[in-house]
Amino acid sequence: MSQLSFSSFDTALMVRDAQGRYALASADQILDAARQAIDQKMPRGASCSSPAAVRAYLCAKLAGLEHEVFAVLFLDAHHRLIEYVEMFRGTVDGASVHPREVVKEALRFNAVAVIVAHNHPSGVPDPSAADEAMTRRLKEALALVDVRTLDHIIVAGNTTMSFSERGLI
Numbered sequence: 001m002s003q004l005s006f007s008s009f010d011t012a013l014m015v016r017d018a019q020g021r022y023a024l025a026s027a028d029q030i031l032d033a034a035r036q037a038i039d040q041k042m043p044r045g046a047s048c049s050s051p052a053a054v055r056a057y058l059c060a061k062l063a064g065l066e067h068e069v070f071a072v073l074f075l076d077a078h079h080r081l082i083e084y085v086e087m088f089r090g091t092v093d094g095a096s097v098h099p100r101e102v103v104k105e106a107l108r109f110n111a112v113a114v115i116v117a118h119n120h121p122s123g124v125p126d127p128s129a130a131d132e133a134m135t136r137r138l139k140e141a142l143a144l145v146d147v148r149t150l151d152h153i154i155v156a157g158n159t160t161m162s163f164s165e166r167g168l169i
Contacts, residue, residue, distance in 0.1 A: 049079045054115060055153065055160045061086075062119035062155040068095040070118040072102060074111035075150070082109045092121050097134050099141035106147045114142060117153040125156035127163065135163060 013025040054073070061084070062069055068090035074082040085105060088095045095118060106114060116138065118131075127135075131154070139149040152163040163169040 051151075051162070051165075054151075055162075057084075058117045058153055058155050059158055059160060062117065063157055065119055066121055067091055068093070068118055068121065070095045070097050070116070072105065073115040073117070074106060074109040075113040075115065076110075077112045079113060079150070082111055094130075097138065099138045102138060103141050103145055103147070106142060107145060111147055113148040113150050115151045115153065116149065117155060120154055120156040123157045123159075125154045125159050125161035127152075127154055127161065127168065132163075132168060135169060139169065 014022040015025045015029050016022055058071070062071065069086050070088040070090070071084060071086045073084050076082055087101060087105065088097050090096065097118075102114070102116075105111075116135070131152075135149075135152045142149055149169060150164065152169055154161045
């Protein structure tokens, strides 16, 4: 299998501007297009019962960002996707997460369960003590309104770490 370098893509991919002219695509434009394409792979109503599919979706959405993003997949009773929402944006090494806001969104979407996720721009998927404490607080807050927290996934490049698989949730 041949490998392509990322630089070889920028000569092959073009974008059209508002006037209809084509120009070379930047790395950011390519990543934005990839994030839009992954939304088509997991549309509203798609089953989130496959951990591999959820991980691939979250990697496509969160990998490569230079800042932390905390996102939530709101699910129905059959673990089908209601909505993916990037709720909080942070800096290169942290994002403030407000459980109250996550609870409000869960109620707004009438979600029965959630999968939460965030990225580590450092490329290291290990959870910090703050990640673990925030996950416990968030799980407790959601449980008060009968919303189950199924997992918390950390995305670090193309690597992921699951709180559920590690017994942390």
